[in-house]
Amino acid sequence: xxxxxxxxxxxxxxxxxxxxxxxxxxxxxxxxxxxxxxxxxxxxxxxxxxxxxxxxxxxxxxxxxxxxxxxxxxxxxxxxxxxxxxxxxxxxxxxxxxxxxxxxxxxxxxxxxxxxxxxxxxxxxxxxxxxxxxxxxxxxxxxxxxxxxxxxxxxxxxxxxxxxxxxxxxxxxxxxxxxxxxxxxxxxxxxxxxxxxxxxxxxxxxxxxxxxxxxxxxxxxxxxxxxxxxxxxxxxxxxxxxxxxxxxxxxxxxxxxxxxxxxxxxxxxxxxxxxxxxxxxxxxxxxxxxxxxxxxxxxxxxxxxxxxxxxxxxxxxxxxxxxxxxxxxxxxxxxxxxxxxxxxxxxxxxxxxxxxxxxxxxxxxxxxxxxxxxxxxxxxxxxxxxxxxxxxxxxxxxxxx
Numbered sequence: 404x405x406x407x408x409x410x411x412x413x414x415x416x417x418x419x420x421x422x423x424x425x426x427x428x429x430x431x432x433x434x435x436x437x438x439x440x441x442x443x444x445x446x447x448x449x450x451x452x453x454x455x456x457x458x459x460x461x462x463x464x465x466x467x468x469x470x471x472x473x474x475x476x477x478x479x480x481x482x483x484x485x486x487x488x489x490x491x492x493x494x495x496x497x498x499x500x501x502x503x504x505x506x507x508x509x510x511x512x513x514x515x516x517x518x519x520x521x522x523x524x525x526x527x528x529x530x531x532x533x534x535x536x537x538x539x540x541x542x543x544x545x546x547x548x549x550x551x552x553x554x555x556x557x558x559x560x561x562x563x564x565x566x567x568x569x570x571x572x573x574x575x576x577x578x579x580x581x582x583x584x585x586x587x588x589x590x591x592x593x594x595x596x597x598x599x600x601x602x603x604x605x606x607x608x609x610x611x612x613x614x615x616x617x618x619x620x621x622x623x624x625x626x627x628x629x630x631x632x633x634x635x636x637x638x639x640x641x642x643x644x645x646x647x648x649x650x651x652x653x654x655x656x657x658x659x660x661x662x663x664x665x666x667x668x669x670x671x672x673x674x675x676x677x678x679x680x681x682x683x684x685x686x687x688x689x690x691x692x693x694x695x696x697x698x699x700x701x702x703x704x705x706x707x708x709x710x711x712x713x714x715x716x717x718x719x720x721x722x723x724x725x726x727x728x729x730x731x732x733x734x735x736x737x738x739x740x741x742x743x744x745x746x747x748x749x750x751x752x753x754x755x756x757x758x759x760x761x762x763x764x765x766x767x768x769x770x771x772x773x774x775x776x777x778x779x780x781x782x783x784x785x786x787x788x789x790x791x792x793x794x795x796x797x798x799x800x801x802x803x804x
Contacts, residue, residue, distance in 0.1 A: 528558050544655070545611065621665030621697060623744050629661055631710075633731035659706050661737070663744055666691055666700035666714070673709035674702070681727040683786050688714055688725070701744045703728075703737050713741040721749050723756035726764070738767060746771065746802070754802040757782060760794040773800040 511521040523531065532554050539547055603609050638656065645653045666674070671689060678686040691700055694717040703711030710732040716722040723745070728738050746754060757779070758764055775798045782797035 523554075523557070525558075525561055528554055528561075532558065549611075619662060619664060620667055623663040623665065623701060623748075624740070625660045625662050626740065627660040629735055629737065629740075631732045631735040631737070634705075636731070661710070662704045663740065664702050664704060666696040666702055666712075668692065670702050670704075670709055674712050677709060677712060677727055677729055678725055680730075682725065683788075686725070694718065698748045699745075701741045701748070703732075703741055705732075711737045711741050713738075713745045715745065715749070715754075718749060718752075721752045721754045723754060726756075738764070739770075742767065742771060751804055753804055756800050757797045758800060759783060760796040760798060762793065765798070768800050768802075771802060773802045775799070776801050 507521050511519050513519055532551070535543075535547070535551055535554075539551075543551065641656045666688075671692075674688060675686060678688070691714055698718045699715035701713045702709060709729070711728040713726045714724050716724050726738065726742065728741075754773075756768070756773075758768065760778075777799035779797050779799060781795050783793065783795045787793055787795060
């Protein structure tokens with residue numbers, strides 16, 4: 404009957420792996436004879452013990468080979484003496500664990516939160532790279548691509564036995580660099596001194612991010628946390644499409660923030676359409692661009708889509724003419740955020756407005772401290788349709804400051 408013999412191999416990544424091969428009895432005897440003679444060329448005795456001061460890789464392999472010999476059926480004499488692989492490893496294991504912790508103590512770092520971190524081992528680096536390459540078969544994101552490059556660089560450095568650069572913690576011990584005279588032509592130095600900044604399209608950042616950074620004019624605030632019903636619906640549609648067509652290449656859904664900006668000329672078309680849908684026809688707010696829009700207007704944007712608007716007549720009058728949110732984006736605190744920024748842009752000034760008597764926005768204004776000062780009958784008769792559900796009567800509210 405064929406027997407199994409164990410032998411060690413070294414992979415290309417220098418990760419030791421254990422494999423078993425099928426051999427015949429003659430080959431098994433030859434391999435056993437080789438194992439009796441350790442890597443150091445000395446026979447391994449039954450009482451062999453490795454200490455932390457004298458331990459080496461060859462002696463450790465001798466100990467493991469000696470343990471394999473003890474488990475073979477032919478070594479009955481050693482079995483009777485009470486020697487076994489378990490008895491050898493019981494002596495070595497605590498010292499190996501202690502040596503490993505000492506090595507970790509020299510390489511580990513402690514972050515600000517108090518958590519101890521250690522460098523990845525060779526096996527962990529290889530396993531992480533293989534898992535990432537299997538998961539991100541397509542085009543990985545920028546963050547994942549940077550991590551993969553760093554892991555691959557770490558792997559290549561370890562294979563080449565290149566030590567990583569450690570910045571000195573004590574800057575006083577740095578040796579000052581001696582000035583060296585340059586032999587470059589004077590015209591080349593003049594060209595270098597004339598360079599002020601690197602254009603973005605030629606910089607490393609453009610190669611890293613792949614697109615020009617967009618400057619948002621009149622930016623007031625950016626909100627990454629708010630999730631609206633419309634955004635959740637689009638995520639569900641994208642997820643169901645990926646499930647229905649798994650064979651197609653599915654691109655990751657781009658996540659964007661809700662930005663709050665002042666009114667710009669490019670917003671007018673969408674703002675007029677939104678106000679027409681919420682209030683009535685014929686609304687034109689183009690003149691808001693002439694009365695300090697950075698203080699009297701707040702527009703909520705999702706990408707290039709206008710999802711909310713709040714307008715003051717002017718910074719001098721501070722009368723709220725319109726406040727509206729697009730359908731599908733309500734009940735998400737967008738109206739609250741718009742009103743908050745509009746009030747913050749005009750400190751120490753009273754703000755007034757009119758609101759329909761049955762408009763739920765009354766609760767919103769009450770939370771900000773608006774108080775009803777007047778009830779006007781038929782205020783909206785000239786604006787609302789006769790079949791409109793909104794009340795023709797209105798309250799006049801004021802925020803005193």
